[in-house]
Amino acid sequence: xxxxxxxxCGSVGHIVAEELADEGKDVLILDKDDSRVEALRDQDxxxxxxxxxxxxxxxxxxxxxxxxxxxxxxxxxxxxxSAIRDRGGDQFIxxxxxxxxxxDELKSLGAxxxxxxxxxxxxxxxxxxxxxxxxxxxxxxxxxLRETDENLAxxxxxxxxxxxxxxxxxxxxxxxxYDIDADILYRGDIGHQxxxxxxxxxxxxxxxxxxxxxxSEYGAVALxxxxxxxxxxxxxxxxxxxxxxxxxxxxDAAFMDVRPNVSSTSTILTKYIQEFDLSPTETVATALLYGxxxxxxxxxxxxxxxxxxxxxxxxPFANHDTLEQVESPSMSPETLDVxxxxxxxxxxxxxxxxxxxxxxxxxxxxxxxxxxxxxLEGITTTAVFGIADDKIYLAxxxxxxxxxxxxxxxxxxxxxxxxxxxSTQGSVEIPLGIFTGIETSEGNRDTLLxxxxxxxxxxxxxxxxxxxxxxxxxxxASETSNGN
Numbered sequence: 001x002x003x004x005x006x007x008x009c010g011s012v013g014h015i016v017a018e019e020l021a022d023e024g025k026d027v028l029i030l031d032k033d034d035s036r037v038e039a040l041r042d043q044d045x046x047x048x049x050x051x052x053x054x055x056x057x058x059x060x061x062x063x064x065x066x067x068x069x070x071x072x073x074x075x076x077x078x079x080x081x082s083a084i085r086d087r088g089g090d091q092f093i094x095x096x097x098x099x100x101x102x103x104d105e106l107k108s109l110g111a112x113x114x115x116x117x118x119x120x121x122x123x124x125x126x127x128x129x130x131x132x133x134x135x136x137x138x139x140x141x142x143x144x145l146r147e148t149d150e151n152l153a154x155x156x157x158x159x160x161x162x163x164x165x166x167x168x169x170x171x172x173x174x175x176x177x178y179d180i181d182a183d184i185l186y187r188g189d190i191g192h193q194x195x196x197x198x199x200x201x202x203x204x205x206x207x208x209x210x211x212x213x214x215x216s217e218y219g220a221v222a223l224x225x226x227x228x229x230x231x232x233x234x235x236x237x238x239x240x241x242x243x244x245x246x247x248x249x250x251x252d253a254a255f256m257d258v259r260p261n262v263s264s265t266s267t268i269l270t271k272y273i274q275e276f277d278l279s280p281t282e283t284v285a286t287a288l289l290y291g292x293x294x295x296x297x298x299x300x301x302x303x304x305x306x307x308x309x310x311x312x313x314x315x316p317f318a319n320h321d322t323l324e325q326v327e328s329p330s331m332s333p334e335t336l337d338v339x340x341x342x343x344x345x346x347x348x349x350x351x352x353x354x355x356x357x358x359x360x361x362x363x364x365x366x367x368x369x370x371x372x373x374x375x376l377e378g379i380t381t382t383a384v385f386g387i388a389d390d391k392i393y394l395a396x397x398x399x400x401x402x403x404x405x406x407x408x409x410x411x412x413x414x415x416x417x418x419x420x421x422x423s424t425q426g427s428v429e430i431p432l433g434i435f436t437g438i439e440t441s442e443g444n445r446d447t448l449l450x451x452x453x454x455x456x457x458x459x460x461x462x463x464x465x466x467x468x469x470x471x472x473x474x475x476x477a478s479e480t481s482n483g484n
Contacts, residue, residue: 001026005064007052007080008071009036012096012117016068017045030060053079058087069095069111074102078109085110137257138275144239144255145178150219152182153212155236157226159188159364160206162198163264164225166284166291167242169204170269171224173284174276180219185209189364193335198290198326202283223251225265227420242268245422263302266291270310285317290326301424338365339372342384346373347457349466351380351400356453360386366395367427374399381405383460385452387432392452394428396421403464412463430456 004020006013009031017040020027030050031037040047050060052069053076061067067084069077077095084093095111097103103114145152152175156164165184172182187209190196199206215221215236222240227247241253244265259268266288273280273288280288292311296303299311342355353373357366366384373382374397381403385394398405406421409428413419417430432448 002065003063004028005030005061005067007031007050007057007061007067007069008073008076008096009040009047010070010072012072013068013070014040016070018043021045028061028064030057052076055083055086058083058089061091062087062089064091066092067094069093071096074098074106078102078106081106081109081111134271134275137255138272140255141174141240141257141272142178142276144220145175145180148175148178148180148220148239150217152180152220152222153215153218154182154184154222154224155209155226156184156186156206156224158186160186160190160195160225162195162287162294163266163291165195165199165204165206166287167224167265167269169202169287170266170273170280170284171222171240171242173281174269174272174278177276177278182222183207183212183218185212193332193368194294194326195364198287201322201325202287204283204287223253224269244268262304262306264292264295264307266295267304267307267310270314271306274313280314280317282317282319285314286319286322289314289318290323297424332362332365334360334362335365335368338362338384338386339369342366342369342373345453348379349461349464351378352461352464352466353379353382354457354460355382355384356449356457357384357386358449360388360393363388363393366393367397370395370397373397381464385428385456387448387452390432392417392428392430392432392456394430394456396426396428398424408463412459 003026005028006017007030009017009029013029017027017029027046029040029045029047030052031040031047032049032051034049037047037049048060050057052071057080061084069080071077074097081093081095084091093111094113094115095106097106097114097116099116099118103116106114154168154171156168168184172184175182184204184206185208186206190199190206220239221236222242223238224242225244226241227243227245238251238253239255241247241251241256241258242265244259244262244267246258246260257268262268270288270292273284289311292307293299296307299308338357338360341357345357346353346355353376355369355373357369360366363386366386369384370382373379373384380400381396381398383394383396385392387393394409396405396409404423406419406423406426409419409421409426413428413430417428419426419428421427432452
């Protein structure tokens with residue numbers, strides 16, 4: 001068992017000494033104040049009189065494994081560290097500082113851990129504030145739900161991903177605690193194989209917005225993880241808004257919780273489940289855990305401590321066999337065709353890849369193609385586009401920390417299409433006529449494809465800061481050398 005020494009036993013050292021003694025640890029206390037030493041001995045603590053600024057302190061603690069130097073006199077603490085290290089002591093040393101300058105000095109003298117009380121107090125205050133804010137927000141959310149007489153409409157973002165769906169399912173569970181029936185509504189498609197497997201395996205009921213009727217028939221409307229849609233219906237009265245992206249427009253909701261300091265809305269909803277002291281069902285826990293993992297690329301992208309603690313909380317409640325099934329779906333023939341077309345038609349400028357997948361049936365296959373192509377050696381950014389339903393759809397992915405691909409797409413297609421996303425992923429929808437000026441028909445498919453390809457490639461490469469068209473032929477497109 002490790003043995004301990006506490007050098008300088010003021011208020012901080014006294015608290016630490018008592019805690020260690022209560023745990024049955026072998027603790028030696030050194031302090032230069034005779035009266036304090038006597039008082040410590042009266043409490044059955046092993047205390048000795050010693051000025052810790054003198055060289056003899058090193059000999060006094062030579063048989064101790066862990067040394068905590070906690071005097072308020074930082075100069076005495078520096079002298080103690082120096083004496084112990086000069087004697088050749090290899091004990092683990094924790095020492096108290098007074099400011100950032102003394103922190104650096106103590107580290108250079110050989111301290112293993114330096115504690116600045118001001119920083120500790122500030123961190124504790126911030127954690128307390130965060131906890132208090134969550135408690136306050138939970139009361140606000142509860143008040144809105146209590147005032148909801150009828151059912152609740154929960155709107156995801158368009159073409160919802162796991163984070164948006166999971167967040168909606170969690171809010172649906174919270175609403176159920178207040179005897180409120182909630183419908184989860186979405187627009188677009190649930191196209192990605194993983195997303196479809198996610199919804200089907202967990203038995204999540206989602207209702208297309210077109211089948212839901214007038215939103216005014218609901219007692220309240222909630223938007224969760226909604227800003228990826230790039231906006232919201234101006235005529236919708238929003239009662240609850242929860243997201244980890246800041247809204248572009250001024251949303252005036254009775255309850256709002258926007259936390260850009262976390263990486264997923266699933267993280268926010270997990271905190272509410274904890275604050276409401278609810279035990280998540282297996283379905284809700286599995287959905288939220290997958291939502292966090294999907295949004296953070298399995299904790300490899302923009303992961304925060306809040307995301308990790310939320311995932312750790314959900315882990316024992318989740319069905320991990322189901323998660324494995326969700327994460328390993330089979331690839332559809334349509335996705336394989338789109339990926340093959342994207343590989344064939346790729347053009348690479350430096351580390352940026354742009355490709356045309358042609359006419360597509362499943363636009364979500366573009367997302368999967370962009371993700372797969374990001375695995376190519378030397379590639380840091382991908383964009384894959386295709387044509388469907390009189391629109392150009394584009395999906396992009398990036399692992400270049402210098403680039404915000406969502407912002408790149410917004411700049412490139414501002415005023416001509418709807419673009420959204422964030423630092424590592426983005427998407428665009430553009431009316432086909434913007435680029436071509438001609439109507440879609442069977443007879444002009446090749447012309448449409450050619451005009452679209454030229455315009456979209458040029459805009460993308462310009463927005464990324466490179467020029468298109470200087471490479472050598474690769475399949476149906478051109479590719480420059482990237483040095484690999």
